[in-house]
Amino acid sequence: MKIKALSRDVEKHTRETSGDIKKINRNLDPKYKPMERAREYTRAVQAAKLQKVFAKPFVAALEGHMDAVACSAASRGHLCPFVSGGVDGEVRVWDLASRKAVWSCKTAHSGWVKGVCVGSDGGSFFTAGQDKTVKQWKLGVGEIGGRKEKGGKKGKKGKKMYEDDEEGGSSSDEEEEEEEEEEGRYGIRGGPTTSSSADAPSLGYGNNSNMAPTPTPCNSWLFDNAFKSMDHHWKEEFFATASDESVEVWSEHRSNPIQSYKLWGNDSCNVVRYNPAERGLLAHCSSDRGIGLHDTRGGTGLKKTVLRMRSNCLEWNPMEPMNFVVGNEDHNCYSFDMRKLDQPTMIHKGHVGAVLSIGWSSTGREFVSGSYDRTVRIFQSRAGTSRDCYYTKRMQRVFCVNYTADARFVVSGSDDTNLRIWKAKSNDKIGQTKIREEKSMNYKNKLLKKFSHMPEIRNIVKQNNLPKFIKKQTSMKLVQKEGAKRKEGNVIKHSKKGSVEWSKEREKTVVRKMD
């Protein structure tokens, strides 16, 4: 008879000294994990609650503009530089990491700055103003000097830099550039007087504001009409502007536009955007409520579609470059596939004011929209309702929104002269996470996804405290919608059977199509 009994070595399962890590033993047999689904569900409910507990989206407000922030742009290739233009013609460059302005020019334009964008190489940025000019400014992309020391014997950094700037103010372009490189400083290079600025006290030259001359652009272009929008080509040295009567394509090396379009009548264009993938494709929104596409290589218009109301902004999805989203005057955002302009692929609802600006996440999965209703909403690219809604008491109408290049933050510029930095995921942890923490977060997210259909969890996730104004407007819109639905139902009820049918919302969006 063979007899053997189960016998465990205690030392194999316990640690030798208290410094060792505790030994663990696994048995994956589901028999020993009863009611696993119920336990997972309980954890998912907790995760949903914790998500709401830690939802603190606001990171910082960037003060400095003297008037409303009209437009802003993040660099497409770099993390740090962020450019904003004000209604009063002021342009500022921000270092988002230190939350400070590193450069500013009060009189970049006279009147509104209508468009800013960072050039394709990231070394310069362009601003277009209502004063019929486009200006190019040099932008240094490197390490941020204020926070990183190089070399051993620098002494007081602030003072040193101040001296550098003074030198820079009198030296030539090249020398200045070299100086900057040596310092490893981030800021504006190029123009002889660019780096000293009135509003960069953090860098140590605040007292010198009266002495510093105004920065000058390294290039400027003049035109007959006031500009409404501009965009730079994603890869090449072209940029496009939209003005009162036409859309122009410019080369960085020519003083006159190389192409000018007056398509589909003389309506003024208010937005123009280059397609991220197709080098010659431009999309524009015009004040006749239209969205149009044209090809700069052939110089031809391709398609145009007219919506019920005017679109205020248009952005291409950076990862799915055949798709774009427009923000409309009728409070909705519309996703379009450029191949099928006869109806939107999705209507994104939620705002109770005109949508003024849209910014895509670099992942192409989400976009942020800023609205006249003083809120910022984040939509998933294929969702009809917003994932989250951000607001503060002090934030006024949002004119511009952008995602940072790492898709972790959202920057909004509003009427109250401030730029605000928000987390893209409201419960995101800023700072380094431990591996265990990260694992736990991943586990929680997975559980949330698994049980996202459950009413208990859905209600917690969906729950969002909104200002009274927004709530009221939303409920009012709901009443209006119900009324319209009832009316339509009545029409159908009192018509001959089959002659009138329920109209589809997406089909109603597009009024007219032109080719």
Add this chain to the structure above:
Amino acid sequence: MSFDVARGGYTKAKKNKSSDSTRHYNDGRNAIKESKASPATIEKYTKRNTSTKNLSGTVLKVRPGKNPSFKDKKASAYVSMVEKKFREGAVAAAEAEILDTTEGGFIEAEGEMERTYKVKMGEIKDSVDEQTAKQIFDLSLTDHPPYNVSYSQTGRHLLLTGRLGHVALMDALTLQLKTEFHLTHSGVNSIRSSTFLHNHQMFALAEKKAVYIYDHNGSEVHHLSDHVDPLALQYLPYHWLLASVGRAGWLKYTDTSTGEKVCEHRTKLGSCGVMRQNNYNAVLNLGHGNGCVTMWSPASSTPLVKMLCHRGRVTGLANDLGGNYMVTSGVDKKVKVWDLRTFRPVHEYFSYNDVQSLDISQTGVLAVGAGGGVTFWKDALMVKQKSPYLSHRIMRGGASCNEVRFRPYEDVVGIGHDKGFSSIVVPGVGESNFDSFEANIYEDKKQRQEKEVRSLLDKLKPEMIQLDPEQVGAVERDRKALVMEQREKAKEADANKPKKEKKKARGRNKISKKLARKHKNIMDESKLKLMEKRKADMREKGMGDEVMTREEKKRKKGLEEGGALARFF
């Protein structure tokens, strides 16, 4: 030169056919085929509801990558993907068994003539290692018998309770006595049942008056006065619920984390002293005096299941860990095995003595404590065995078994009887590999505390207890549609039923005549019209008086009589 918008402005990358096809058919089935682990092992890790085998044993034929139950392509693809993940997970888990180095015990007969049940405890003691041999011992405790036994969830601690008021808490590994005390306050014949709570720091005793909770030092920490005259106790560790049932037949649940009573159900079946939990779904199974077994959840005031199992009182009950089988014993001297998926008996055994206690080990060995002995039956749930795996007679002088319990994660069995307590070793009954996150045998203080907090966070709601635990978080089907479907099915079944032969009697019972009789006195519009018409016809024909109704005739006669008498007509 013009830009091709219609095609999206980009050319699609040509699909690599070979890679595409491999991706299409690699849905986890290949992984099962290629795996080094045996299919049986993989099956163990496959969830019950995701298994393609249904109860009747037929295998559903599903084409890889396509799920027939979905019209929606996306949903179908998603479900296929999830199923694939499950299959791959099962394979990975099965392959990871290689890492489990602790081997389970066994008794193997070497010759054809050898029988394992003839092995005596002395032989086992001689052939196992010293540490295990220590687990074979008898405690002669004759002052407070009979004894009840309960082990903590990790199997590390042992609680002995003598019916007459003796309580002893032991470390089952080191065999040290942790605490010992005698109850005096609730009189003689006091302790009916005992159970550990979430860890060995607290335990509950069912005493005559009420349920009391003691801590590991033996001090009384709670007195649950709601639980009056309890006879059996069960603790549901994942729900933190303590349940008792007693002489009045009330099943009561108390939440041990908040101390609140969750619910109480009236069983309406009288005194009940047999209660065990189904580990798979935390449903409580009660054995009653009339031979019924009822299954309870806090969510329902009526039993989820009520099944007649025995003729006469149910004396013992046990569930297997997987939740598929239940074993019951009754005063009819039968031990029956039930399939809990179909609620049908699988087979039954006969016992010469009245069965006192039943238990099923983690590996599925059935222990039957009857009279002065305990017999162990291996693989006896699915297949009917002819002879036991092992049999053991309690103590030399003879003792009557009161309660038999397997110690989790060890090859040890504790037997409480009327002369004390016996601990024996039965090779092959304990799970060799424990999971540190479920039940850590060697946990230290810190780990125990952390586990306590974690399990509190993961505490399940009492309402989640139901027969199918996989239903939690699942999508409920549309009730209306379900009812309609059931009706359709019933209709179909009715249509197929052979029709009852009609009793045919001529004459009075003819259906047309029946109807005519029914409609004879009904005065409806059409009938009135008809009468009017008939009258008019008659008048035309000049048969004025004959057409008159009885009332009209009367009135006419009255008028003819004239004067005051007219009103009497």
